[in-house]
Amino acid sequence: MALPVYASPLERLWYYSYRVLCGLIFLFLIAPILIVIPLSFNVEPYFTFTEKMLSLDPDGYSLRWYDTLLTFGMATPEAPRDSSWWLDVWNNAAWVRAAKNSVIIGVSSTVVATVLGTVAALGLSRPEMPYRRAIMAILISPMIVPIIITATGLFFFYSATGLAGSYVGVVLAHATLGIPFVIITVTATLVGFDRSLPRAAASLGASPTTTFFKVTMPLILPGVISGALFAFVTSFDEVVVVLFVAAHDQQTIPRQMWNGIREQISPAILSVATILVIVSVLLLATVELLRRRSERLRGISG
Amino acid sequence: MADATAQIAATGTERLTTADGRPLKTALARAQARARRRAFLLVLPLLLFIVVTFIVPIGQMLHRSIHNDGFAANMPQLTQWFAETEPGTEPDETAYAALAADLKAAAEAKTIGVVGTRVNYEMAGTRSLFTSTGRKARKFEPPYRAAILEADEKWANPDLWGTMRQVSRAYSPNFFLAAVDLARDNEGNIVRAPAERRVYVMLFERTFVIAGLITFLCLLLGYPVAHLLATLPLRTSNLLMILVLLPFWTSLLVRTTSWIVLLQGQGVVNNTLVATGLISDSSRIQMIYNQAGTIIAMTHILLPFMILPLYSVMRPIPPSYVRAARSLGASSWTAFRRVYLPQTLPGIGAGALLVFILGVGYYITPALVGGASGQLISNLIAFHMQDSLNWSLAAALAAVLLGAVLILYWLYDRLVGIDNLKLG
Numbered sequence: 001m002a003l004p005v006y007a008s009p010l011e012r013l014w015y016y017s018y019r020v021l022c023g024l025i026f027l028f029l030i031a032p033i034l035i036v037i038p039l040s041f042n043v044e045p046y047f048t049f050t051e052k053m054l055s056l057d058p059d060g061y062s063l064r065w066y067d068t069l070l071t072f073g074m075a076t077p078e079a080p081r082d083s084s085w086w087l088d089v090w091n092n093a094a095w096v097r098a099a100k101n102s103v104i105i106g107v108s109s110t111v112v113a114t115v116l117g118t119v120a121a122l123g124l125s126r127p128e129m130p131y132r133r134a135i136m137a138i139l140i141s142p143m144i145v146p147i148i149i150t151a152t153g154l155f156f157f158y159s160a161t162g163l164a165g166s167y168v169g170v171v172l173a174h175a176t177l178g179i180p181f182v183i184i185t186v187t188a189t190l191v192g193f194d195r196s197l198p199r200a201a202a203s204l205g206a207s208p209t210t211t212f213f214k215v216t217m218p219l220i221l222p223g224v225i226s227g228a229l230f231a232f233v234t235s236f237d238e239v240v241v242v243l244f245v246a247a248h249d250q251q252t253i254p255r256q257m258w259n260g261i262r263e264q265i266s267p268a269i270l271s272v273a274t275i276l277v278i279v280s281v282l283l284l285a286t287v288e289l290l291r292r293r294s295e296r297l298r299g300i301s302g
Numbered sequence: 303m304a305d306a307t308a309q310i311a312a313t314g315t316e317r318l319t320t321a322d323g324r325p326l327k328t329a330l331a332r333a334q335a336r337a338r339r340r341a342f343l344l345v346l347p348l349l350l351f352i353v354v355t356f357i358v359p360i361g362q363m364l365h366r367s368i369h370n371d372g373f374a375a376n377m378p379q380l381t382q383w384f385a386e387t388e389p390g391t392e393p394d395e396t397a398y399a400a401l402a403a404d405l406k407a408a409a410e411a412k413t414i415g416v417v418g419t420r421v422n423y424e425m426a427g428t429r430s431l432f433t434s435t436g437r438k439a440r441k442f443e444p445p446y447r448a449a450i451l452e453a454d455e456k457w458a459n460p461d462l463w464g465t466m467r468q469v470s471r472a473y474s475p476n477f478f479l480a481a482v483d484l485a486r487d488n489e490g491n492i493v494r495a496p497a498e499r500r501v502y503v504m505l506f507e508r509t510f511v512i513a514g515l516i517t518f519l520c521l522l523l524g525y526p527v528a529h530l531l532a533t534l535p536l537r538t539s540n541l542l543m544i545l546v547l548l549p550f551w552t553s554l555l556v557r558t559t560s561w562i563v564l565l566q567g568q569g570v571v572n573n574t575l576v577a578t579g580l581i582s583d584s585s586r587i588q589m590i591y592n593q594a595g596t597i598i599a600m601t602h603i604l605l606p607f608m609i610l611p612l613y614s615v616m617r618p619i620p621p622s623y624v625r626a627a628r629s630l631g632a633s634s635w636t637a638f639r640r641v642y643l644p645q646t647l648p649g650i651g652a653g654a655l656l657v658f659i660l661g662v663g664y665y666i667t668p669a670l671v672g673g674a675s676g677q678l679i680s681n682l683i684a685f686h687m688q689d690s691l692n693w694s695l696a697a698a699l700a701a702v703l704l705g706a707v708l709i710l711y712w713l714y715d716r717l718v719g720i721d722n723l724k725l726g
Contacts, residue, residue, distance in 0.1 A: 011634060022530045025523050030545045032560035032602060033552050035570060039563060047563040048573045116348040123344025128337040133715070135345060140720050142356055144711050146663020148680040149700045152687055153359030156366055156697075176355045179348065184723055237553045240665055244687070257555045261670050265562065273556040280551040284544065287551075 033277055040065055040270035047267065065271040069095045072268070095272065098251040105167065105252060106235040109174035113231040116175075117182030118224050122216070124183070125190040136183075143180035150177070151244040158245050165247035173241045178231025185230060189223025189294055222294035226287045233283060360704070367697035371472035372420030376413040377404040384470040389490055393463050398446040401457075402439060409436035423692055424476065424485075425465045431456055477698035502682070502699065509678040512597060513661035517608075519601045520657050521650065524608035528649070531609075532616035543613075550606040558670050561599040565589040565671075591673030599667050604660055608653040611718075615649030652718040659710045663703065679703055 003015050043062040044050055052060025071077035073094030079085050089096055123129055124136060142150065154173050155164070163169035197219070201211040217224075239254035246255075253272065260269045318326040374381045379400035387397075408414040418432030435453050442449045450457050468476060468486055479485060479492060483500040487493050494500070527546070531539045549557065564570050572586045581587065589595060619642070627637035665680035672681070679699060686696035714720070 014634075018526065018530075022526050025527050026542070026545050028523065028602065029549050029605060032557060032564055033549055035564060036556070036560050039570075046568065047566065048568060048570050116351055120345045120348035123341045126337070126341040126344075128334060129341040129345070130338050133720075135349060136720050137711070137715055138357070139345075139348060139352055140723065141711070142352070144659055144707065145360070146665070146680055146703060146707060148663065148665045148683050149360065149363070149704050149707075150356070152683060152696060152700050153356075153361075153363040155687065156362045156693075157359035160362070172355050176352060179352065187721070233551065237555070239555065254553065254555050257559070258666075258670075261555070261559060261562065265559075269559055270563065273553075273559050276553045276556050280553065281548065284547055284551045288544075288547075 036270045036273045037277065040267060040274040042267055042270075045267055047265075047270075065267045068266075068268045069093070069271055073097070094251065095253070095256060098253045098256040101250060102236055102252040102254075105170050105174060106232050108167075108171045109178055109235045110228050110232040112171065112175035113178035113182050114224060114228040117179045117227060117231075118186050118220075121183050121186035121190060125187050125193070139183050140180045142176050147177075147238075147240045151240045154241060155244045164245055165250070167250070170242060170246050170250065173245060174235035174238055175231075177238060177241070178234045181230035181234060182224075182227035185227035186220060186223045189220045193219065219297055222290040222297065226290050226294075229283055229287055233280070363697045364701050364704075366694055367477055367701045368475060369473050370420060370469075370477070370694045372416045373466070373469040374472045376408045376411070376417045377401075377470070380404045380466070381470040384467045389467060390464075393447075395445060395447050398450055399444070402442045402446040402450060405432070405436050405439040406442065409439050419691075420469050421462075421465060423480075423695065424469060425462065428462065428465075431462075477694045478701070480695055481698040481702050502679075505677070505679050505682055506702070509662055509680075512593070512600075512676075512678065513658050513664075516597060516600050516604060516661045517654050517658045519597070520605050520608040521654060523601070524605055524612055524653065525646075525650075528609045528612035528616055531613050532619070533621065546606050546609050549602070550610075554603065554666055555670075557603055558599055558667050561595070561602065561671060562590060565595060565598065590671050591676075593672070593676040595671035595673065596668045596676030596678070599671050600661060600664060603667060604657045607656050607660060611652040611656065612646065612649040615646055615652070619645050648718070652714075652722070655710060655714045655718065656723075659707060659714065662710075663707060 003012065007015065038053065039047060039049070041061040041063065042050065042053065043060055043064065050060055054060075070089050070093050074088050074092050076085075076088060079088070091097075120139065124132060124139075129135075150173075154169075158164040158169050163172070193216075197215050198211045201215045202208070206214065237254055239252070239258050242250070242252055242255050243258070246252075253276075257269060257272060260266065320326055320329045380397070383397050383400045393401075405414065408417055414432055414436035415429070418429035418436075421432065422429040431454055435450065435457070438453045442453075456462065464487070468474065468490070476486060480495070481502050483495045483503045484492050485495045485499075531542055531546075534542070562569070566572070567586050567588070569590075571589065572581075575581045576583050576586065589598065623641050623645070624637050627641040628634065632640065662678075663680055664678060665684060668676050668678045669681050669684070672678070680703070683696050683699050683703070686692045686699065
């Protein structure tokens with residue numbers, strides 16, 4: 001929307017102030033995420049820029065908070081940093097253990113959510129599907145219902161069935177929360193899916209299984225992977241259900257952060273935050289590439 | 303096929319049949335039923351999964367909100383007496399005998415605390431009465447009325463008997479009444495709760511007002527940005543879209559932490575204001591651990607949910623409409639108000655409903671940055687679940703919130719359609 005030549009001075013003024021306004025809103029969106037990155041290298045235990053940091057003095061910056069991530073919870077943090085020190089980190093450091101738990105829970109729940117969600121999305125996007133609207137509403141509802149209500153319900157359900165405090169319980173709960181994202185992304189990919197392709201495969205003698213893996217799957221794969229990434233992020237970022245149904249020693253990264261923020265917020269939290277921001281940048285880039293690839297595959301020019 | 307055509311040609315009025323002689327109508331119905339069954343079978347595993355891990359737990363929670371047998375299960379004889387007598391009956395010697403027997407049994411089974419807690423929900427300060435009398439219950443001799451009153455004369459209080467009569471029913475709407483600041487008096491009439499206990503209606507109101515305000519702020523900030531993104535060339539707008547999508551992909555806890563860092567007393571914003579001389583060092587603005595903190599952080603977190611639906615509605619609007627309006631003599635404001643804005647209403651509706659629905663149920667951000675004045679109803683549900691352990695009341699509050707959210711969700715489905723929900 002370029003400024004037309006006939007614009008009055010008032011419109012000219014509005015045009016530029018509008019751009020500045022939008023710039024400020026973009027700043028509001030992105031600044032809080034970027035601000036934690038430099039602050040996580042602060043040498044002092046403060047949450048603000050020190051004089052030294054502002055004058056770009058190398059003495060004002062350090063990696064000490066990243067070091068705490070490794071040493072916190074270790075048996076012998078002072079020992080020389082050889083292979084046994086790193087083994088200690090791997091086995092005992094609180095944040096490393098939390099990361100391991102997060103990855104285990106995240107990957108398992110993503111697999112469950114993606115498999116069930118993709119199969120269901122294939123059914124939902126068939127024109128013959130009965131009660132489509134009502135079933136869709138039920139399947140999307142875990143995304144809409146407030147997380148505290150889901151957690152409360154799961155708390156009662158798991159205490160009655162003995163799933164409380166188990167990995168299975170957390171994985172099932174996180175899979176439930178991730179499923180709406182898989183459904184949404186995969187059904188979006190299936191819009192405009194050429195139904196004559198599976199029929200062509202069948203007419204050439206392929207069994208339904210072969211048709212699915214050789215024809216349908218490659219076409220919807222970008223959507224499936226995006227959905228899986230959404231489901232993984234949902235689980236990786238989830239804290240309320242973990243607080244309600246997980247055992248005390250089942251720490252995950254968000255839970256550890258939650259405890260850190262509630263009790264004594266230290267710049268170590270900022271270094272975790274920085275790592276998580278980098279992870280989300282990578283995920284966003286992957287999803288964006290997949291989306292473009294999917295549009296190319298389906299012949300929608302971008 | 304050739305035969306069928308020949309048949310039609312020969313008989314003319316005869317019904318259409320397939321090659322093997324069945325009527326075409328039945329064959330088609332059968333094929334469609336098979337296709338429907340196949341589609342449904344694909345969805346079935348997930349549907350069962352969601353029913354087991356989501357619908358059943360929520361159903362159990364709803365059951366919990368009207369059912370609490372903490373008293374009835376542990377005080378069977380007294381419950382029996384309440385069931386046999388009219389409300390308002392003076393407790394006689396039979397009642398006291400039943401009470402003594404139940405207290406003794408409950409004290410031995412160590413369930414007296416459960417009973418005391420259940421009565422305590424309705425009448426403060428009664429838990430210790432149950433536990434202390436329970437300890438003496440072993441020695442009670444007839445006449446029981448005198449023995450119990452000797453142990454503690456509070457047992458003569460008619461309010462206590464009225465409360466016990468109420469809680470002796472395992473199924474009762476009392477928790478829902480409590481969730482909307484109502485209570486029952488001894489005659490069973492519904493009255494307003496004592497003034498110092500009326501907090502829930504206020505919290506529901508606050509939750510809806512704050513969610514509404516956040517929705518409005520998101521619209522105010524999201525509309526110009528979505529419009530800019532929709533009118534820029536696709537290459538530029540895709541690049542700028544990253545600035546909207548990155549917050550969307552970033553952990554909620556990271557974003558909340560960032561706001562703590564930015565807004566706290568010694569934080570970046572206050573320090574900048576002090577350094578530039580806008581405010582003095584002693585008058586730093588309190589922007590966090592209060593309502594302002596909740597509103598700022600939640601607006602930031604929910605803003606992408608407003609921008610994305612707005613953008614997807616604005617992108618296909620041809621710019622020539624506004625140009626046509628201008629060429630017909632409309633001022634740019636009139637052209638916006640009469641031509642552009644009406645076309646974006648579906649996007650405004652979709653974004654506003656989505657942000658409001660998500661905002662009403664927010665828990666993490668208010669808990670971390672809200673302080674006392676920024677707490678929402680979700681935080682109170684968590685409080686009753688984890689600290690006061692009044693699970694039935696937590697379930698009733700959750701049920702009220704769930705009802706509100708489901709109405710909004712239904713509205714969203716009617717107006718926007720769940721199919722149109724897009725992520726990025």
